[in-house]
Amino acid sequence: MSTPQLVVHRDKDLMAQAAAARLITKVVDAQASRGHASVVLTGGRNGNGLLAALAAAPARDAVDWSRLDLWWGDERFLPEGDPERNVTQAREALLDAVPLDPKRVHAMPASDGPWGADVEAAAEAYAAELASAAGPENHASVPSFDVLMLGVGPDTHVASLFPELPAVRETERTVVGVRGAPKPPPVRVTLTLPAIRAAREVWLLAAGEDKAEAAAIALSGAGEIQAPAAGALGRARTLWLLDAAAASQLPRALYPPASP
Numbered sequence: 001m002s003t004p005q006l007v008v009h010r011d012k013d014l015m016a017q018a019a020a021a022r023l024i025t026k027v028v029d030a031q032a033s034r035g036h037a038s039v040v041l042t043g044g045r046n047g048n049g050l051l052a053a054l055a056a057a058p059a060r061d062a063v064d065w066s067r068l069d070l071w072w073g074d075e076r077f078l079p080e081g082d083p084e085r086n087v088t089q090a091r092e093a094l095l096d097a098v099p100l101d102p103k104r105v106h107a108m109p110a111s112d113g114p115w116g117a118d119v120e121a122a123a124e125a126y127a128a129e130l131a132s133a134a135g136p137e138n139h140a141s142v143p144s145f146d147v148l149m150l151g152v153g154p155d156t157h158v159a160s161l162f163p164e165l166p167a168v169r170e171t172e173r174t175v176v177g178v179r180g181a182p183k184p185p186p187v188r189v190t191l192t193l194p195a196i197r198a199a200r201e202v203w204l205l206a207a208g209e210d211k212a213e214a215a216a217i218a219l220s221g222a223g224e225i226q227a228p229a230a231g232a233l234g235r236a237r238t239l240w241l242l243d244a245a246a247a248s249q250l251p252r253a254l255y256p257p258a259s260p
């Protein structure tokens with residue numbers, strides 16, 4: 001697993017634009033070398049900000065959208081089309097504006113889908129979809145995602161892995177249902193830490209003053225059960241993309257980054 005690296009931008013808009021540019025480059029490079037790319041999207045303010053910046057970036061046309069697989073790190077378990085669903089927000093911010101292959105857009109199940117309100121069955125179905133896309137060389141029965149993005153909540157949650165809840169303790173399954181999430185809605189579907197750690201690169205997005213304490217805790221050696229963001233690591237790279245407000249409480253040794 002990789003050690004977290006930090007990039008701090010002046011403000012959240014610049015952070016979103018720079019992260020969008022970084023993502024475009026990553027996807028274009030992956031498509032050039034392997035023919036396709038896979039990205040895991042996050043919900044929340046920072047994730048949607050990045051997608052909106054990507055939609056506005058002229059360089060978005062460098063991406064071959066038809067050869068991009070999109071997955072989600074978590075979903076609010078609500079009916080299809082609900083405005084609070086992460087996929088609904090992602091569609092509005094970007095997905096409806098680019099020529100994706102619908103078969104490569106792997107939204108997590110909705111609460112009015114084939115599994116009804118059975119969130120565990122919905123989670124199992126998503127795990128099966130991930131497993132069927134994984135090659136024999138892949139880790140943890142999920143594809144080797146090129147980039148997996150995670151918004152960091154003010155309580156250090158990532159995806160729908162909240163401090164101390166059972167989902168963050170999961171060591172076997174790649175996707176689980178969540179009940180009793182402290183942030184509404186209480187019922188959710190989420191990738192687990194083993195699935196997250198199978199990604200080549202994990203990018204954690206944190207902008208705004210309300211993320212400052214969470215970033216400081218997660219980057220100061222906290223345990224992943226108490227601070228799930230601390231356990232979100234990529235195989236090749238773990239990148240924290242912050243704005244100055246979110247970086248304002250980091251220990252001096254981390255911000256500004258110490259020279260070698």
Ligand SMILES: O=C1O[C@H](COP(=O)(O)O)[C@@H](O)[C@H](O)[C@H]1O
Binds near residue numbers: 160
């Ligand atoms: O509910 C969620 O929250 C987190 C963080 O959201 P933010 O608005 O505080 O940035 C998000 O990463 C997650 O995907 C989402 O379901």
